[in-house]
Amino acid sequence: MLTTLARLLDPLHGVPDATRQRFEDWYRQAAIPQIRYVAFLTMGLYLIYAAIEQNVETDQPFARFIVHALMVPGALLATGLLSFRPGRQTLMLGLLSCAPIVSVLSNLYFNFGSSRFALYAPEIYLNLMWTFAISGLTLKRAMATALVSLSAILLVTLEHSLTPGPQRLHLIWILASFSFGLLSAFLLEKAHKRMFLQQDSLELSASLDGLTGLWNRSRTEAFLADEQARANRYGTPFSVVLIDIDHFKHVNDTFGHAVGDSVLRQFATLLRENVRAVDKVGRFGGEEFLIVLPEIGSHQAVAAVQALRRRIQAFAFDTVERKTASFGIAEYRPGETLEALMARADKAMYRAKASGRDRVEAL
Numbered sequence: 149m150l151t152t153l154a155r156l157l158d159p160l161h162g163v164p165d166a167t168r169q170r171f172e173d174w175y176r177q178a179a180i181p182q183i184r185y186v187a188f189l190t191m192g193l194y195l196i197y198a199a200i201e202q203n204v205e206t207d208q209p210f211a212r213f214i215v216h217a218l219m220v221p222g223a224l225l226a227t228g229l230l231s232f233r234p235g236r237q238t239l240m241l242g243l244l245s246c247a248p249i250v251s252v253l254s255n256l257y258f259n260f261g262s263s264r265f266a267l268y269a270p271e272i273y274l275n276l277m278w279t280f281a282i283s284g285l286t287l288k289r290a291m292a293t294a295l296v297s298l299s300a301i302l303l304v305t306l307e308h309s310l311t312p313g314p315q316r317l318h319l320i321w322i323l324a325s326f327s328f329g330l331l332s333a334f335l336l337e338k339a340h341k342r343m344f345l346q347q348d349s350l351e352l353s354a355s356l357d358g359l360t361g362l363w364n365r366s367r368t369e370a371f372l373a374d375e376q377a378r379a380n381r382y383g384t385p386f387s388v389v390l391i392d393i394d395h396f397k398h399v400n401d402t403f404g405h406a407v408g409d410s411v412l413r414q415f416a417t418l419l420r421e422n423v424r425a426v427d428k429v430g431r432f433g434g435e436e437f438l439i440v441l442p443e444i445g446s447h448q449a450v451a452a453v454q455a456l457r458r459r460i461q462a463f464a465f466d467t468v469e470r471k472t473a474s475f476g477i478a479e480y481r482p483g484e485t486l487e488a489l490m491a492r493a494d495k496a497m498y499r500a501k502a503s504g505r506d507r508v509e510a511l
């Protein structure tokens with residue numbers, strides 16, 4: 149019940165930290181173009197605003213010009229330009245979080261107390277909405293920025309708002325813009341989180357083998373390529389094991405395809421449960437499987453795979469009881485192609501078959 153409620157408020161509630169981190173990275177990348185265009189557009193609008201303001205009879209026209217034509221547009225221009233620099237995104241978000249606060253403070257400094265305040269106050273409301281709904285900040289950051297702005301506004305205007313008069317209307321508009329802004333930011337973030345989770349589960353199901361739930365062939369090959377890149381970069385070893393169930397055709401022919409499928413599923417579970425968490429187990433096709441073993445050479449791989457072979461040999465499969473498999477191990481040789489590595493594993497596996505099956509061979 150509580151978990152359902154928490155999930156309703158935050159679709160990422162209870163997901164592992166790594167998934168949350170991936171969401172944050174994904175969200176940041178998605179928000180960058182939005183931040184860039186919103187920053188440039190707002191900068192343009194501020195310049196128009198400053199030009200109009202110069203033609204209106206106001207006090208402190210020079211100081212207003214400095215803030216509205218130089219400081220705020222300057223901060224927005226810097227934000228927009230920094231969005232092109234991947235290494236400067238923290239600075240960009242810092243600027244983006246500070247600009248609305250500076251803008252609200254300047255507005256209060258110039259206008260509060262003057263008879264023209266009602267004319268200039270809408271900028272403050274707009275600022276709160278902007279911070280939450282369109283700036284591109286995450287809910288957490290927008291909330292921090294808007295709360296600082298709101299506290300400043302309340303501190304400065306509260307005394308006037310408490311006495312009867314039009315200032316009280318100002319409080320209502322502040323409350324309205326804050327709450328509408330907060331609501332849209334909350335709903336937007338929720339929608340983004342849902343979208344991320346959907347995309348994530350689509351990506352995952354596209355990487356899995358439908359029958360066994362293991363990684364499919366193309367995903368396993370991608371793991372292999374990652375390991376090869378890591379080995380070439382850091383000089384760490386890794387090994388692969390090609391596994392083929394012995395006389396599997398006999399299972400299909402004797403007990404039918406459904407039993408064959410069930411054996412494949414149980415076999416897959418056995419593989420998954422008897423390797424390290426870092427090992428990647430994939431179904432390569434039919435009754436053939438591949439395990440990628442990071443950080444270990446063929447010597448250690450043989451010991452690990454012998455233990456796995458014994459577990460399979462001793463396992464009581466439904467209907468067919470005993471089933472064995474043949475294993476071919478190859479350790480990556482720096483500089484060789486993945487085709488060459490796989491060809492050696494394949495050769496080792498056929499050697500295991502030729503030597504009587506239920507064996508482990510390394511090449």
Ligand SMILES: Nc1nc2c(ncn2[C@@H]2O[C@H](COP(=O)(O)OP(=O)(O)OP(=O)(O)O)[C@@H](O)[C@H]2O)c(=O)[nH]1
Nearest residue numbers: 392393394395396397398400405406408409434435
């Ligand atoms: N039930 C089922 N059978 C499959 C699946 N994919 C492949 N097969 C069967 O797996 C069998 C593979 O047999 P073979 O490659 O001839 O070899 P084997 O009988 O395992 O004998 P050895 O490999 O020489 O020990 C074939 O009969 C395929 O039809 C599947 O998804 N489900």
